[in-house]
Amino acid sequence: MSVTKTVLNSIQISLDETYHHIDGKPLYNARFQRVMSFHYPPGYAPVEKDEKSYFIDIKGELVFERQFKKAFGFYGGIATVADERGFFHIDVQGQDIYQKRYAWAGNYQEGVCVVRDDGYFHIDQKGNPLYSPKYLYVGDYKYGIAVVINDSGLSTHIDKQGKLIHGQYFEELDVYHKGFAIAKDSQGYFHIDKQGKEIYHARYAKLEPFYNGQAVAVTHEGIKIIISESGLVSQTIDSQKICQSSL
Numbered sequence: 001m002s003v004t005k006t007v008l009n010s011i012q013i014s015l016d017e018t019y020h021h022i023d024g025k026p027l028y029n030a031r032f033q034r035v036m037s038f039h040y041p042p043g044y045a046p047v048e049k050d051e052k053s054y055f056i057d058i059k060g061e062l063v064f065e066r067q068f069k070k071a072f073g074f075y076g077g078i079a080t081v082a083d084e085r086g087f088f089h090i091d092v093q094g095q096d097i098y099q100k101r102y103a104w105a106g107n108y109q110e111g112v113c114v115v116r117d118d119g120y121f122h123i124d125q126k127g128n129p130l131y132s133p134k135y136l137y138v139g140d141y142k143y144g145i146a147v148v149i150n151d152s153g154l155s156t157h158i159d160k161q162g163k164l165i166h167g168q169y170f171e172e173l174d175v176y177h178k179g180f181a182i183a184k185d186s187q188g189y190f191h192i193d194k195q196g197k198e199i200y201h202a203r204y205a206k207l208e209p210f211y212n213g214q215a216v217a218v219t220h221e222g223i224k225i226i227i228s229e230s231g232l233v234s235q236t237i238d239s240q241k242i243c244q245s246s247l
Contacts, residue, residue: 131162200231
């Protein structure tokens with residue numbers, strides 16, 4: 001079986017997470033303590049066995065001899081691993097892409113990655129920091145914008161040069177999706193635009209991203225509704241009516 005993205009997308013993890021299969025047929029005879037997903041490229045999956053982590057191909061065979069304390073999937077041909085010195089990243093040959101070790105490292109997204117030593121920040125594919133400040137926390141980039149939390153515990157957005165997108169700070173903040181991000185102030189959750197401005201005045205107890213122009217929100221009274229991008233309520237979701245209609 002040749003390794004293609006289509007083949008890898010058809011591979012599933014067993015319910016007990018000890019092997020991979022396609023339509024219930026195991027890909028190999030081996031069993032592991034835990035397996036994770038295959039990612040393309042290069043078509044390898046991280047597995048755990050005997051307290052060691054390493055990578056296998058779709059035949060269940062090791063792709064290189066090197067083993068780690070922890071190993072995670074390849075993203076863009078780079079995988080996050082950890083040894084006794086800390087977290088770092090390797091290429092598809094199992095070689096370090098830089099020498100430094102971190103207290104924690106995420107996965108590469110949009111060509112950059114979150115890492116932590118005495119603070120959180122982003123590095124490029126050579127391991128170089130994208131900017132000088134370090135934060136209480138930073139998230140993955142999406143469309144070139146990431147959420148960061150400063151020393152005051154407030155959140156804002158930065159670009160890949162570390163520059164502020166809008167310079168507004170919130171109690172909580174999410175990444176942009178369909179041009180809007182969910183923010184939270186002392187009154188509750190709401191959506192903001194790329195300028196960091198609210199797109200309506202209402203505040204909610206819970207809020208979801210927009211999906212084709214509408215978003216699910218929960219009022220402070222516990223009523224679940226659907227709102228438009230202008231903040232208008234287009235529908236009230238009545239769970240009692242839904243339950244009665246299903247009887």
